[in-house]
Amino acid sequence: MHIVVCMKQVPRDNSVKLNADLSINADGIEKIINLFDEYAVEEGIAWNEKHGGKLTVLSMGNADWTEQIRRALAMGATDSLLLSDPAFTNTDTLGAARAVAAAIRKLGDVDLVITGRNSTDDESGAFAPALARHLGWPQITYVGKIQDVDPAAKSITAERNLETVVETVQSPLPAVVSVIKDINSPRYPSLLKIKRVAKIEPPVWSAADLGLSAADLAPAAALSARVPAPARPSGEMITGADAAAKVTALVNKLLENQVI
Amino acid sequence: MAGVLVCVEQVGGKIAAITRELLGKGRALADALGGPLAAAVVGSEAGDLANQAVALGADTVYVVTDAALATYTTDGYVAAAKAIAAQAQPALVLAGASFQMRDFGAALAADLNAGLAADATDITVAGGQISAVRPSHGGNVINTLTFAAGRPAVVLARKQSFPEATEQAGRSGSIQNVAMPATSVRTKVVSVAPKSGAVNLADASVIVSGGRGLGNKDNYFKLIPPLAAALGAAYGASRAVVDDGWVPYEHQVGQTGKTVSPKLYVACGISGAIQHLAGMRTSRSIVAINKDPDAPIFRVATYGLVGDVNEVLPLLTEQLKARLGR
Numbered sequence: 001m002h003i004v005v006c007m008k009q010v011p012r013d014n015s016v017k018l019n020a021d022l023s024i025n026a027d028g029i030e031k032i033i034n035l036f037d038e039y040a041v042e043e044g045i046a047w048n049e050k051h052g053g054k055l056t057v058l059s060m061g062n063a064d065w066t067e068q069i070r071r072a073l074a075m076g077a078t079d080s081l082l083l084s085d086p087a088f089t090n091t092d093t094l095g096a097a098r099a100v101a102a103a104i105r106k107l108g109d110v111d112l113v114i115t116g117r118n119s120t121d122d123e124s125g126a127f128a129p130a131l132a133r134h135l136g137w138p139q140i141t142y143v144g145k146i147q148d149v150d151p152a153a154k155s156i157t158a159e160r161n162l163e164t165v166v167e168t169v170q171s172p173l174p175a176v177v178s179v180i181k182d183i184n185s186p187r188y189p190s191l192l193k194i195k196r197v198a199k200i201e202p203p204v205w206s207a208a209d210l211g212l213s214a215a216d217l218a219p220a221a222a223l224s225a226r227v228p229a230p231a232r233p234s235g236e237m238i239t240g241a242d243a244a245a246k247v248t249a250l251v252n253k254l255l256e257n258q259v260i
Numbered sequence: 261m262a263g264v265l266v267c268v269e270q271v272g273g274k275i276a277a278i279t280r281e282l283l284g285k286g287r288a289l290a291d292a293l294g295g296p297l298a299a300a301v302v303g304s305e306a307g308d309l310a311n312q313a314v315a316l317g318a319d320t321v322y323v324v325t326d327a328a329l330a331t332y333t334t335d336g337y338v339a340a341a342k343a344i345a346a347q348a349q350p351a352l353v354l355a356g357a358s359f360q361m362r363d364f365g366a367a368l369a370a371d372l373n374a375g376l377a378a379d380a381t382d383i384t385v386a387g388g389q390i391s392a393v394r395p396s397h398g399g400n401v402i403n404t405l406t407f408a409a410g411r412p413a414v415v416l417a418r419k420q421s422f423p424e425a426t427e428q429a430g431r432s433g434s435i436q437n438v439a440m441p442a443t444s445v446r447t448k449v450v451s452v453a454p455k456s457g458a459v460n461l462a463d464a465s466v467i468v469s470g471g472r473g474l475g476n477k478d479n480y481f482k483l484i485p486p487l488a489a490a491l492g493a494a495y496g497a498s499r500a501v502v503d504d505g506w507v508p509y510e511h512q513v514g515q516t517g518k519t520v521s522p523k524l525y526v527a528c529g530i531s532g533a534i535q536h537l538a539g540m541r542t543s544r545s546i547v548a549i550n551k552d553p554d555a556p557i558f559r560v561a562t563y564g565l566v567g568d569v570n571e572v573l574p575l576l577t578e579q580l581k582a583r584l585g586r
């Protein structure tokens with residue numbers, strides 16, 4: 001079977017700066033595989049090892065976003081694909097999902113797409129549902145366990161880990177699945193494997209390769225303002241001669257200010 | 261396109277708190293847009309929800325009931341919502357930002373070719389233009405998205421962002437049944453199991469969280485749940501203690517756990533790493549208890565108390581019990 005894992009490269013930490021044009025400046029911050037996507041890659045590899053076929057790691061991003069694709073290849077992905085075009089720069093999550101859907105249709109033989117729960121930079125969590133709708137495929141989101149993938153019966157059974165319940169859902173394939181952090185323990189690639197993939201350049205597809213126009217990628221919601229999170233109004237330190245005095249002072253404050 | 265459509269969520273036959281918030285905010289936004297406030301009730305049965313939505317401010321309630329809607333499926337609920345949107349023609353669709361509603365809202369936005377703001381903390385209308393505010397990058401960046409005219413906007417709002425609408429007895433509105441369109445629901449919900457001891461941190465108005473400063477799992481359970489009980493609170497944790505297996509992942513607050521915005525968040529023995537702050541910095545009041553006066557958590561604290569959790573927490577629990585009577 002052919003599994004595609006959607007993987008985004010993100011800054012390791014979010015102490016980002018803003019450029020004058022409101023874009024994010026993460027220069028000098030190390031780029032990593034989006035935390036949840038590491039789990040998606042691991043899950044894809046595990047089912048690929050079980051059923052054989054292809055595991056393509058697919059990323060949409062800058063032309064130089066190859067390092068983390070190589071890391072996924074070193075972990076065990078068999079193929080890679082990078083969607084890169086200046087035309088993609090200003091699109092939103094829904095536009096990204098439209099472009100990735102076009103790429104998956106072009107690949108043609110995909111049975112299962114695995115994504116992360118959300119990206120740790122944009123944090124929309126909208127990509128997997130939007131991708132599924134653009135493909136016309138069913139979706140199973142927030143998956144904490146894939147019980148079974150059956151390529152012969154073309155079906156998948158997975159547990160959705162929601163706030164207060166676990167929902168077990170069965171779906172026909174092809175389908176889109178998004179995974180959460182608890183699903184597995186991502187492997188570390190061996191040095192040998194890292195060396196072996198060090199020179200691989202992923203194929204790059206542009207908007208034109210995907211038959212996408214500027215209108216297809218125009219965001220329906222445009223960024224009109226962006227500011228660093230305002231600092232919280234400065235609070236106060238509770239003082240007192242000893243712990244008991246501090247606790248009394250704290251409880252007094254909480255009651256006075258109707259916090260409790 | 262005119263007005264606002266609120267997707268109704270319910271808890272035990274009653275309109276959920278998040279929907280009350282959205283009906284309150286939606287009323288003001290609909291007035292600013294010069295259109296009606298509509299509500300969408302979708303399920304296997306509607307019970308009294310439509311009347312409740314009218315009392316909470318809806319002008320029109322669209323109801324789709326069908327046996328196929330007994331449990332949530334993306335196919336079923338999006339089909340029902342699209343049938344309602346086709347009649348209501350809203351400029352703005354509002355829903356909560358729970359996991360289920362994100363599954364739903366993003367799919368609906370894709371199908372309607374709408375703009376989407378997920379996990380919004382504010383929504384405004386100015387000169388007919390709709391904007392939503394949403395944090396990203398672990399809460400470090402606050403974005404304002406302005407929706408393109410002529411396309412609907414879908415906004416999924418973070419809980420406890422708006423005051424809840426209050427019921428107005430005797431308010432009247434129109435209730436319209438909408439037929440469930442023919443839909444193939446491809447996914448099958450095999451079972452729904454409540455999580456044992458699950459807490460819905462996002463619903464809690466007070467949260468007490470413990471971090472590595474508690475020392476070990478036994479100490480966490482000796483100190484945190486009693487304090488939580490005294491405050492009527494749910495209890496949460498930092499990733500450090502979740503990773504060490506003290507408490508399950510459901511309790512994790514932060515960028516890779518839950519994002520919460522309670523009235524009061526009490527952080528005990530938590531350093532305040534940016535990934536933790538990402539999940540709780542929008543709480544209305546924050547109490548931090550940490551033995552290190554330089555701990556970053558104090559920078560976001562409304563009330564900071566420098567002290568040893570082993571000494572402070574039992575005293576605090578006792579005083580709260582005595583003075584709040586819980």
Ligand SMILES: Cc1cc2nc3c(=O)[nH]c(=O)nc-3n(C[C@H](O)[C@H](O)[C@H](O)COP(=O)(O)OP(=O)(O)OC[C@H]3O[C@@H](n4cnc5c(N)ncnc54)[C@H](O)[C@@H]3O)c2cc1C
Pocket residue numbers: 035470471472473474497498499500501512513514515516517518528529530531532533534535536539549550551552555567568569570
């Ligand atoms: C990609 C990524 C995602 C992450 N996501 C999350 C997330 O979702 N949530 C999250 O919480 N973290 C997250 N982290 C981890 C985060 O960076 C911190 O490591 C973690 O929050 C630290 O937990 P802590 O504050 O409990 O422990 P520590 O950092 O070890 O802090 C313990 C604190 O307790 C205090 N202390 C010690 N003893 C006492 C005592 N007796 N009395 C009082 N105070 C005491 C210390 O002064 C210290 O400040 C993430 C990290 C990464 C890289």
Ligand SMILES: Nc1ncnc2c1ncn2[C@@H]1O[C@H](COP(=O)(O)O)[C@@H](O)[C@H]1O
Pocket residue numbers: 006007008034036037040058059060061093096114115116117118119120122123124125126127128
């Ligand atoms: N640019 C991208 N390239 C590949 N996958 C992506 C991209 N953006 C988002 N995804 C996938 O969609 C998931 C959810 O992202 P988001 O909707 O941005 O929170 C991520 O965990 C990835 O699996």
